[in-house]
Amino acid sequence: MNELAISCNLESPQKQKSKIIINIYNNLKEKLVYKYMIGCNGTWSVLKDFTESENVEWIPKNEGKYILMVQAKKVNGSKSFDYVSRMDYVIGKVEEKLITAVHMDKKKLKLGDKLNITVSTSKMPSMINM
Structure with missing residues (x-):
C-alpha cells in the first residue's frame, strides 16, 4: 500500500484556470x-521543488489529460x-477514443463476398440496440 496519497480540493474534470490545491497525505x-x-x-513541469509544504496551488492554462506526481524524499x-x-486529472472536455481496434475476417474481397467486422471498444456497452 502506498503511504503517500494525493488528493485535490476539486474533483476531476475541471475547467481551465480553476484554482486546484494538490494535497499530499504522509x-x-x-x-x-x-x-x-x-x-x-x-x-513535465515542476510546480514546487522539494519543500516541506504538504500542498501546492495549480492553475492549469490548457485543456488535457494530466498526471499529477509527487516525489518525496x-x-x-x-x-x-x-x-x-501519482494521480490522473482532466482539464476541460477531453474526448476519449471509444474504438480501440477494428478486426476483419478477410484481407481481400470479391464483389458479393461477406465481410465480418469486429470492433473493440474501451467502454461497454458502447451501443444501444434499437
Whole structure:
C-alpha cells in the first residue's frame, strides 16, 4: 500500500484556470520533503521543488489529460527520491477514443463476398440496440 496519497480540493474534470490545491497525505512516521510535478503529453513541469509544504496551488492554462506526481524524499536522504505517488486529472472536455481496434475476417474481397467486422471498444456497452 502506498503511504503517500494525493488528493485535490476539486474533483476531476475541471475547467481551465480553476484554482486546484494538490494535497499530499504522509502516513509515514518520517519527515519528508516533497516535489510537485504535472505532466501532459510527455512534458513535465515542476510546480514546487522539494519543500516541506504538504500542498501546492495549480492553475492549469490548457485543456488535457494530466498526471499529477509527487516525489518525496527523506530530509537527510541521499536518493533523488524515496517515495512517489501519482494521480490522473482532466482539464476541460477531453474526448476519449471509444474504438480501440477494428478486426476483419478477410484481407481481400470479391464483389458479393461477406465481410465480418469486429470492433473493440474501451467502454461497454458502447451501443444501444434499437
